[in-house]
Amino acid sequence: MKDLNMLLAGFGGQGVLFAGKVAAYAGLIEGRELSWLPSYGPEMRGGTANCSVCLSDEPIGSPLVTNPNVLIAMNRPSLEKFVNDVEPGGVILLDSSLIEIPVEREDVTVCRVPASKIAEENGLSGLANMVLMGKLFEVVGFCKEETLDAALQKCIPARKAAMLDLNRKAIALGRAS
Amino acid sequence: MAEKVLMKGNEALAEAAIQAGCRHFFGYPITPQTELAAYMAKRMPKLGGTYLQAESELAAVNMVLGAAAAGVRAMTSSSSPGVSLKGEGISYMAGSDLPAVIINVQRGGPGLGGIQPSQADYWQATKALGHGDFQILVFAPSTVQEMVDLVALAFDRADEYRMPAMILADGMLGQMMEPVVLPEAHDVAAHEKPWAASGHKNERKHNIVNSLYLTPNALESLVVERYKRYEIVKANEQRAEEYLVDDADVVVVAYGASSRVARSAVNKAREKGLKAGLIRPITLWPFPVDTLKKAARHVKQFLTVEMSMGQMVDDVRLAVECKVPVSFYGRTGGVIPTPKEVLGEIEKLV
Amino acid sequence: MAVVFQKPSTLTDAPLHYCPGCTHGIIHRLVAQAIEELGIEGKTVGVASVGCSVMCYDYFSCDMVQAPHGRAQAVATGLKRARPDNVIFTYQGDGDLAAIGTAETVHAATRGENITVIFVNNAIYGMTGGQMAPTSLPDQITQTTPYGRDVNTAGYPVRVCEMLSTLDGVALAQRVTVDSVKNVNIARKAIKKAFQNQIEGKGYSIIEVLSTCPTNWGLSPVDALKWLDENMIPYYPLGVYKDGVKGDRLK
Known part of the structure; x- marks a missing residue:
């Protein structure tokens, strides 16, 4: 499978780190080399959050993704900050409910998903991250289908079991979008 | 497993x-x-x-x-x-x-x-x-x-x-x-500690855990x-990892996080046909002098990469006894160097 | 010939290095006697602090650890947490306990660390040659307060027992002195109780012993005892400031 050098970026609280964790667990389950690196700042809530995830069949060098082949942008500042770092031929997924500006690059695939709107309309407020992950799976196919669900189960603790089906639904909606 | x-x-x-x-x-x-x-x-x-x-x-x-x-x-x-x-x-x-x-x-x-x-x-x-x-x-x-x-x-x-x-x-x-x-x-349990201040149970002389020695000769001989x-x-106890060093002309020396960046850079250099390698000290003290000395016999240039203004580079120079040029690239203050930057430095040296 | 008085078996034969008239020797004896009477020498570990008493590790016959300046109670915490069945005591002066080690003292006390603290207060830094201590009295002349301790610039002395007695982790806080047979007997009982408390798991026990420093006070041993009576005791009243079990005031 192709190497994934993914950068996920948004506001704190949008579930950027969690989405990255699902991808990381997918790598773990499939026995691949992987790394998950969060950015961390002094604030607990509301600041910018981003997360680098690498999946590969070779040992991972720098876990800090500076030239992603996948960028998931969940707000406008994140898109503006990282749009020009994406590798030619890479993929940009963005939440078009929150980002209205166009992506002015010809050499990348751009997927505009109204993720927040889709989540809201389906009673899945706060799960725009998983809608985008569904789309990512559809576009990039970074793991097997059953792996994705197993990874989701790994990431949701038993005491929050009720969240599992909601996350599954969000992923399905993202895939269909 | x-x-x-x-x-x-x-x-x-x-x-x-x-x-x-x-x-x-x-x-x-x-x-x-x-x-x-x-x-x-x-x-x-x-x-x-x-x-x-x-x-x-x-x-x-x-x-x-x-x-x-x-x-x-x-x-x-x-x-x-x-x-x-x-x-x-x-x-x-x-x-x-x-x-x-x-x-x-x-x-x-x-x-x-x-x-x-x-x-x-x-x-x-x-x-x-x-x-x-x-x-x-x-x-x-x-x-x-x-x-x-x-x-x-x-x-x-x-x-x-x-x-x-x-x-x-x-x-x-x-x-x-x-x-x-x-x-x-x-x-x-493999490590017995008969010196410990754990209570002598009236079975031995009292143990004293101490760093004070007021007689210069006594302190000197202990040191x-x-x-x-x-x-x-x-x-x-010297430990180091050697990566693609055997035929390398330029060897990057880096530890910890910067060694990961360096590894990516070395891989990219190899893709370009440049003979780059990596020595990654695993023990910083004792410093893996022997590994560096051995490499210095055939390596043409060393490049030390650190997330600092250059600290380990001194030990690299001492280890190779200045027989081979040792240059330095670093970022500091919390900035992580990119593989691209390190590759640029390797290219300058080739 | 009948033996009517001898040193406790819990003191070694090493000759004490203290100056003539210094009361460290008496206090050492009282600590050693408590350990002997309670039969705990084999499981007692003492912590020597930095100051005149730094070499008490040579004098007590139990296992001993010498701590960095001010950190005796942190070291004691580590020793006690590692081996809770052992009996751990610290032996500290005023500079160690109430200046550089104030944080370690206050926090060991408030944690209710089940240890015994022997605090020797002689209102001066002895080992370094007579500088102002946190417990030096107002107007007291020392090497670093040559015109007398000016409270406007050097602040006021610290009353350790009073301060620590407000903390809920403390089981026993008592101030004693060893200037007379009567007071030595009170001190002996207090010190033994501070060890007994630890054996019974009651919490942090501190015995503050007002002590003399004839050398650095520039007085004869007899005059030093008189100075202690006339100047130190009025500022640092003898007595029990807390006696119970840690946390008892919360019940």
Whole structure:
């Protein structure tokens, strides 16, 4: 499978780190080399959050993704900050409910998903991250289908079991979008 | 083989210490190492161990001194500014021949500096952690798995040589998650500690754990004795990884987080047909002089890459005795160099 | 010949290095006697601090650890947490306990660390040659307060027992002195109780012993005792400031 050098970026609280964790667990389950690196700042809530995830069949060098082949942008500042770092031929997924500006690059695939709107309309407020992950799976196919669900189960603790089906639904909606 | 799990570096360090038989942890919160303390706070009570949040780094390291003097495996962890405070206790432990493990998840400095990853405490760890003539073992992991493996080794070697050992990590390694296999629980009893102040039970003369010697000749001979032990450590404990070194013209020397960036750069250089390699010191003290000396016989250029203004580069120059040019590339203050930048430096040297 | 008085078996044969007239010797004896009477020598570990008493590790026959300046109670915490069945005591002067080690003292006390603290207060730094201590009295002349301790610039003395007695972790806080046979007997009982408390798991026990420093006070041993009576005791009243079990005031 192709190497994934993914950068996920948004506001704190949008579930950027969690989405990255699902991808990381997918790598773990499939026995691949992987790394998950969060950015961390002094604030607990509301600041910018981003997360680098690498999946590969070779040992991972720098876990800090500076030239992603996948960028998931969940707000406008994140898109503006990282749009020009994406590798030619890479993929940009963005939440078009929150980002209205166009992506002015010809050499990348751009997927505009109204993720927040889709989540809201389906009673899945706060799960725009998983809608985008569904789309990512559809576009990039970074793991097997059953792996994705197993990874989701790994990431949701038993005491929050009720969240599992909601996350599954969000992923399905993202895939269909 | 045990199952692979996904763990944050900080948590893996903590679990590895527990597996190594450490049941006494004394700490103080500081970013970016706090997950380690939080993990200990969760696990230790269930194991009948001690997690104690001290009033300061000074108190924490001296609690470690007390526990080590009692003969148990003890650990503290911090990040750069806090490690400066621990210097006092570390010097006393070195002077009292006490084994213990200290973790430094480095951040930018000097002063309060920043909270992003850094490697600017190399000199502190390897040369100037406290007053007096002494060394401590310094291990530099570059993956979460290696963090786990080196914690176990640090406890073992600290006990064996009766000296403090440090894991010199950084904010990147502490915060990142990677798959790890946790080791089986260690057999701790292997290290007898007849010197411990554990209560003499009226069976032996009293033990004194002490670093005070008011007679210059007595102090000198103790220090000289300790330095003989350091020579044994230097002969037996140097560790380094060599990656594509055999036919390399340019060898990058880097440890910890920057070695990962360097590895990516070396791979990119090889894709371009450039003969680049990597030497990654795993022990910073003792410094892997032998590996560098051997490489210096055929390598044309060394490039040291650090997340600092250039600290380890001095040791690289000393190791190769200036027979081969050694240049330096670094970013500091919490900035992580990119593989592209390092590749650029390699290209300049070829 | 009948033996009517001898040193406790819990003191070694090493000759004490203290100056003539210094009361460290008496206090050492009282500590050693308590350990002997309680039969705990084999499981007692003492912590020597930095100051005149730094070499008490040579005098007590139990296992001993010498701590960095001010950190004796942190070291004691580590020793106690590592081996809770052992009996741990610290032996500290005023500079160690109430200046450089104030944080360690206050926090060991408030944690209710189950240890015994012997605090020797002689209102001066003895080992370094007579500088102002946190417990030096107002107007007291020392090497570093040559015109007398000016409270406007050097602040006021610290009353350790009073301060610590407000903390819920403390079981026993008592101030004693060893200037007379009567007071030595009170001190002996207090010190033994501070060890007994630890055996019974009652919490942090501190015995503050007002002590003399004839050398640095520039007085004869007899005049030093008189100075202690006339100047120190009025500022540092003898007595029990807390006696119970840690946390008892919360019940």
